[in-house]
Each structure stands twice: as structure tokens, then as C-alpha cells.
Amino acid sequence: MAVKNFPIEAGHIMMFARSIGDTNQIYYDAEHAASTDQGAIIAPPTFVQSSAQFEPDYFLRPKIGEAWFGSGKTPTGITKKEGGSGGGGGLHAEQHYVYHLPIQLGDQLTATTKPGKSWNKEGRRGGKLMFSESVTEYRNQKGELVVTATGVGVRTEHPATSE
Amino acid sequence: MALQASRVKVGDVYQEEVCNNLSRTQIVQYAGASGDYNPLHTDEIFATQVAGYPSVFAHGMLSMGMTGKMLTNYVGDGRLTAYSVRFTAQVFPGATLTAKATVTEIREVDGDMIADMAVSTTDEEGVEVIRGKASARLDP
Numbered sequence: 531m532a533v534k535n536f537p538i539e540a541g542h543i544m545m546f547a548r549s550i551g552d553t554n555q556i557y558y559d560a561e562h563a564a565s566t567d568q569g570a571i572i573a574p575p576t577f578v579q580s581s582a583q584f585e586p587d588y589f590l591r592p593k594i595g596e597a598w599f600g601s602g603k604t605p606t607g608i609t610k611k612e613g614g615s616g617g618g619g620g621l622h623a624e625q626h627y628v629y630h631l632p633i634q635l636g637d638q639l640t641a642t643t644k645p646g647k648s649w650n651k652e653g654r655r656g657g658k659l660m661f662s663e664s665v666t667e668y669r670n671q672k673g674e675l676v677v678t679a680t681g682v683g684v685r686t687e688h689p690a691t692s693e
Numbered sequence: 694m695a696l697q698a699s700r701v702k703v704g705d706v707y708q709e710e711v712c713n714n715l716s717r718t719q720i721v722q723y724a725g726a727s728g729d730y731n732p733l734h735t736d737e738i739f740a741t742q743v744a745g746y747p748s749v750f751a752h753g754m755l756s757m758g759m760t761g762k763m764l765t766n767y768v769g770d771g772r773l774t775a776y777s778v779r780f781t782a783q784v785f786p787g788a789t790l791t792a793k794a795t796v797t798e799i800r801e802v803d804g805d806m807i808a809d810m811a812v813s814t815t816d817e818e819g820v821e822v823i824r825g826k827a828s829a830r831l832d833p
Binding site (some may be wrong): 542546547548549550551552554556566567568572574575576579581582585588590591592598599600601605606621622624625626627628629666669683689 | 712728730762764771774777778781807
């Protein structure tokens with residue numbers, strides 16, 4: 531994954547804060563935010579995840595004019611291949627953030643991702659579990675590292691539920 | 694508003710309810726804001742008939758985001774230095790989640806006071822859905 535331009539926009543922060551049920555006015559009200567010690571609207575701690583919106587080929591967003599694997603006339607819009615994942619391209623097992631500098635309204639971030647470790651584990655119900663790590667570095671318009679995000683994904687042979 | 698070093702000690706606990714009767718619509722809101730439109734989270738027909746799950750379920754990152762709201766309410770804005778979680782159980786519509794931070798250590802790093810916290814989010818049946826840790830810079 532690489533994101534060339536992830537603009538930190540007020541409407542996007544507002545919608546993100548609403549979606550996590552966060553009423554903190556520092557995410558909504560520029561005047562209030564200016565009166566805090568942060569001095570401006572800032573991004574919530576997990577906001578960088580939404581850089582997916584600015585990743586041209588992000589696979590979990592329908593592409594205009596292309597078949598989508600969610601339901602339409604039939605339960606899935608694509609022909610299901612034998613084997614592979616339990617559905618939906620794997621699950622998210624862990625997420626780690628290290629915060630180096632604040633992200634403020636008006637920042638222009640870039641992101642680069644490199645693969646990390648990968649390992650297998652025998653699951654209790656889902657069969658073999660295949661874990662893989664990816665490390666994304668977010669930098670601001672000055673080239674400063676603002677957040678390091680490490681995601682761990684897991685693919686299962688069968689649907690994994692907690693039951 | 695930020696947490697002050699003089700007012701925090703190891704063993705302190707802060708917790709809050711971060712969602713009540715989680716709606717499918719809130720999951721849709723998170724999909725729209727985050728850009729993760731995986732139909733496992735928003736498309737009941739796909740989730741049940743194609744992927745074989747009992748229902749749609751929340752993005753792990755929605756639970757992490759809601760848990761992060763508890764953390765920023767506790768430590769203050771722009772104070773987190775690290776935040777990590779493991780997703781230990783799926784969160785289905787209807788869940789009511791309570792997120793809790795427990796101070797495990799207070800240490801000095803380059804003149805700043807840092808609090809380390811254990812993080813745990815549980816559902817209404819006491820099942821832990823997130824287990825993690827976070828660190829925050831404290832005000833003097």
C-alpha cells in the first residue's frame with residue numbers, strides 16, 4: 531500500500547468521530563479546538579486507518595464499473611473460487627500504533643507500507659491460521675514521521691467465530 | 694483537561710461504556726468514514742450466505758476506535774504515545790461495550806512523565822473483545 535496524498539480534512543474527521551461515537555468537540559468545532567492546548571482540530575487516535583479512502587487500489591472499496599463481491603441480485607457479485615479465505619479477504623488480528631507527532635487539520639500525509647513478519651498457527655476451530663504483519667509509516671508535509679501503524683492480519687481456512 | 698502526573702498512580706482504573714446496543718447503522722457509518730467497505734461488516738446476505746458467519750460484525754477497528762475514545766477522555770487530547778490492541782472476539786450488532794484502562798506503570802522518559810496502561814474492552818456478557826495497552830504523556 532502506498533498513499534501519495536492523504537489530506538486531513540474537517541468533514542472526514544467529523545464523520546469518523548461520529549462513527550466511533552465520540553462527542554469530543556475537538557473533532558468538530560474549529561473555534562473550540564483553537565481554545566485547547568492542541569490549538570486546532572486534531573485526528574482521533576485511530577483516524578489514520580481511513581487513509582484507505584485515498585489508496586487508489588484499496589481492495590475493500592467497490593471500484594466503479596467493476597463487479598463487487600458483496601451481494602446484489604445474488605449473495606455475491608462474483609463467482610466464488612474454491613478454497614482460499616473464509617470470506618472477505620481475511621480478518622484483522624492486531625493493530626499497533628506509535629504516535630510521534632500530532633496530526634492536525636490541514637496536514638497532508640503520505641503513507642508507505644512494507645511487509646513485516648509472517649507466521650502460521652493451528653487454530654482451535656478455523657483450521658490453519660496464517661498471520662501476516664504490515665508496517666505503515668505516515669509522514670506529514672514536512673517529511674516528519676507522525677504515526678507508525680503495524681497491522682496483523684489473519685487468514686483462516688474456514689469462517690472464524692468466537693463461539 | 695489532560696491527566697496530571699501528580700494525580701495518577703499505579704492501579705488507577707478509568708472505564709466507560711463506549712457503545713450501547715451497537716447498531717448495524719453505526720457499523721455502516723464506520724465503513725463509510727474509514728473506507729473499509731468489506732461486506733462482512735455491512736452486508737447481512739453476504740456475511741451469512743457466502744462467508745458463513747452468523748451475522749455481520751463490527752470492524753475490529755471500530756471497537757479499537759471506540760476504545761480509543763475512552764483513552765482520550767481519560768488522558769486528554771494529543772497525549773497518547775502508543776496504543777496497541779489484539780482483537781480477541783468478534784463484536785456483533787446489539788453489543789454493549791465497556792472499555793477500561795488500568796495504570797500499570799508511571800515512568801520518566803527524557804523529562805516527560807509517561808503512564809502505561811492495560812486496556813480491556815468487554816461486552817455485556819463479560820467477554821473480552823479487545824485486549825491491549827497504551828501509553829500517554831502526563832502533564833506535570
